[in-house]
Amino acid sequence: MANASPCFSTVTACLLMACLAGCGSGNGNGASSQSAPTAPAPTASLSASPAIIQQGQNSTLTWKTSNSTSVSIQGIGKVAASGFTSVSPHSTYIYKLTANGKNGQSAQAQATITVNAPPPGSVQALLTASPNAIYTGQSTVLRWQTSDATRVTLSGLGAVALNGSWQVSPQTDTSYELTATGPSGSSKSSTTVTVHAPGSIKHVIVMFQENRTTDNLFHDPVLMAEGADIASSGLNSLGQAIPLQPRPLLDTYDPFHFRKQFLEMYDNGKMDGADLIRIRCPDGGDDCYPPNPQFTYVDPGDVAPYFTMAESYTFADRMFQTNQGPSFPAHQFIFSGTSAPSETSDLFAADNPATTAQAPYTGCIAPTTQTVPMIDPEGNEDIFMYPCFEHTTLTDLLDEKGLSWEYFSAGEGSIWTAPNAISHICQANEPGGRCKGPEWSNVSDHAAIILDDIANGTLPNVSWVMPPGFSSDHPGGNDGTGPSWVASVVNAVGHSPYWSDTAIFITWDDWGGLYDHVAPPILNSYEYGFRVPLVIVSPYAKKGYVSHVTHNFGSILKFVEKTFDLPSLGFADAASDDLSDCFDFDQPPPWFKTVPSKVGADFFIYDMRPDVPLDSD
Numbered sequence: 001m002a003n004a005s006p007c008f009s010t011v012t013a014c015l016l017m018a019c020l021a022g023c024g025s026g027n028g029n030g031a032s033s034q035s036a037p038t039a040p041a042p043t044a045s046l047s048a049s050p051a052i053i054q055q056g057q058n059s060t061l062t063w064k065t066s067n068s069t070s071v072s073i074q075g076i077g078k079v080a081a082s083g084f085t086s087v088s089p090h091s092t093y094i095y096k097l098t099a100n101g102k103n104g105q106s107a108q109a110q111a112t113i114t115v116n117a118p119p120p121g122s123v124q125a126l127l128t129a130s131p132n133a134i135y136t137g138q139s140t141v142l143r144w145q146t147s148d149a150t151r152v153t154l155s156g157l158g159a160v161a162l163n164g165s166w167q168v169s170p171q172t173d174t175s176y177e178l179t180a181t182g183p184s185g186s187s188k189s190s191t192t193v194t195v196h197a198p199g200s201i202k203h204v205i206v207m208f209q210e211n212r213t214t215d216n217l218f219h220d221p222v223l224m225a226e227g228a229d230i231a232s233s234g235l236n237s238l239g240q241a242i243p244l245q246p247r248p249l250l251d252t253y254d255p256f257h258f259r260k261q262f263l264e265m266y267d268n269g270k271m272d273g274a275d276l277i278r279i280r281c282p283d284g285g286d287d288c289y290p291p292n293p294q295f296t297y298v299d300p301g302d303v304a305p306y307f308t309m310a311e312s313y314t315f316a317d318r319m320f321q322t323n324q325g326p327s328f329p330a331h332q333f334i335f336s337g338t339s340a341p342s343e344t345s346d347l348f349a350a351d352n353p354a355t356t357a358q359a360p361y362t363g364c365i366a367p368t369t370q371t372v373p374m375i376d377p378e379g380n381e382d383i384f385m386y387p388c389f390e391h392t393t394l395t396d397l398l399d400e401k402g403l404s405w406e407y408f409s410a411g412e413g414s415i416w417t418a419p420n421a422i423s424h425i426c427q428a429n430e431p432g433g434r435c436k437g438p439e440w441s442n443v444s445d446h447a448a449i450i451l452d453d454i455a456n457g458t459l460p461n462v463s464w465v466m467p468p469g470f471s472s473d474h475p476g477g478n479d480g481t482g483p484s485w486v487a488s489v490v491n492a493v494g495h496s497p498y499w500s501d502t503a504i505f506i507t508w509d510d511w512g513g514l515y516d517h518v519a520p521p522i523l524n525s526y527e528y529g530f531r532v533p534l535v536i537v538s539p540y541a542k543k544g545y546v547s548h549v550t551h552n553f554g555s556i557l558k559f560v561e562k563t564f565d566l567p568s569l570g571f572a573d574a575a576s577d578d579l580s581d582c583f584d585f586d587q588p589p590p591w592f593k594t595v596p597s598k599v600g601a602d603f604f605i606y607d608m609r610p611d612v613p614l615d616s617d
Contacts, residue, residue: 211512254476255513337571361413363420
């Protein structure tokens with residue numbers, strides 16, 4: 001999808017959305033009525049090592065597939081999209097793999113393991129390793145059996161008992177040979193232990209959803225039973241305990257969440273001012289919300305995919321928004337660790353730029369009259385600047401290392417599109433114009449393109465993924481598909497070869513004016529903000545783990561720096577942890593299990609509604 005014009009007005013957006021909803025196939029979701037393009041065909045490979053064994057020995061099957069939705073191996077059953085496993089057929093056997101794709105397409109591969117039986121009446125020797133494929137630091141057990149033998153030797157050990165076992169921990173692929181000697185001659189048997197390197201991450205995906213606190217979005221009994229710090233009530237400004245009430249994810253009202261509202265709710269650490277936060281209704285009225293609208297949690301049935309991922313992998317209950325304001329500065333922090341206008345400035349962009357219906361776009365393509373409020377070290381917000389900054393970003397460090405990146409955005413001029421506010425990336429041809437810099441080719445204006453990149457094997461090393469507006473979880477305008485959107489990306493990775501080396505960080509850009517009971521650490525006049533959820537999905541994320549370590553957006557940046565051996569940006573990342581408590585790189589990668597969701601990837605791939613953000617506050 002080509003980059004959309006930043007001059008895409010609110011009126012034009014509404015007319016296009018109405019046309020898409022009314023002129024299509026009548027399915028009510030705004031999807032195009034045109035025929036869907038053919039999905040890429042799956043590919044498959046399968047090999048066995050060794051391909052010839054003695055009866056009782058093991059062989060390792062290794063397979064890889066792409067563009068597959070399910071994979072099975074005859075004689076084994078359903079398996080991950082890529083992986084390896086040990087088998088020990090009693091006789092010669094042909095293993096057949098089938099990779100199923102979309103639209104009824106499939107691919108097949110096969111591998112034959114030849115099994116030799118020893119001749120009768122002779123010295124016989126059998127050596128096996130179980131398992132015969134391990135990770136560095138793990139152990140395997142060698143077992144041997146002989147018959148009609150008087151002397152037995154094992155390479156690396158020397159003379160051994162006629163029958164026995166031995167535990168070994170090779171650091172590299174190692175072959176072992178057993179020799180049995182007797183009156184009728186001798187016999188040899190060998191086996192190889194394959195050693196895989198510890199897990200390593202080669203791809204990082206940062207999914208940045210919208211406007212939810214930890215108390216609001218993750219009222220999950222399973223996580224709470226595991227020790228996650230989730231409140232069921234909160235204090236208001238009168239000192240009253242207010243129970244959190246369930247509300248649907250696609251609620252109609254939107255609490256204000258500027259820094260002013262942060263200060264109201266924070267109340268010098270007492271966390272009792274949420275009831276003072278103003279509420280916005282779609283029609284400008286005050287009748288769209290229930291009593292105590294800030295004190296809510298999302299109906300668990302609406303966010304089941306989030307619960308599934310958090311319960312299966314890692315959930316952090318001390319993840320804080322780095323900044324104390326709304327979306328524009330939050331996206332700057334997740335992209336480069338700061339919302340400062342320059343490397344040496346002591347100011348931060350504190351709130352959103354003053355966009356208008358006639359000029360809803362921002363950053364270096366904003367009209368010359370547009371400004372964003374800045375906050376100084378004393379907490380004053382009386383300085384206003386044009387929202388086009390110049391400093392190092394994480395992408396600069398990736399570029400210097402020759403690593404690839406992409407920012408999947410909600411439109412060129414969106415406040416969710418962080419690169420548009422970085423001068424050397426945007427290189428606007430004129431205020432109110434277009435971003436034209438060579439690095440801008442790494443910015444996509446349609447979020448679902450990441451699904452194509454995963455399927456086509458072109459996923460960059462680091463991806464920032466902003467949601468389609470209607471799938472953002474943003475109060476007062478989302479359509480409830482946010483959890484399905486996130487699940488579609490996670491499932492696409494999980495069923496691809498990328499699963500074995502990818503870490504997916506799912507977090508929310510700001511608190512959205514909703515209650516949370518944990519007071520944030522205060523580093524300066526603008527850091528940190530309130531808690532937002534963090535879910536980490538990876539084969540190396542600790543299973544069913546709740547992290548109580550203090551994290552912030554800078555922690556994700558520091559993880560990327562550590563993973564790819566990059567220098568520090570020197571902004572929020574410098575003082576942050578690197579999320580190492582959330583990972584175990586020695587654990588074997590588990591087979592991925594599909595995250596169930598209400599709609600699948602095709603809904604987002606073929607959804608023609610514009611990816612306009614729902615957030616201007």
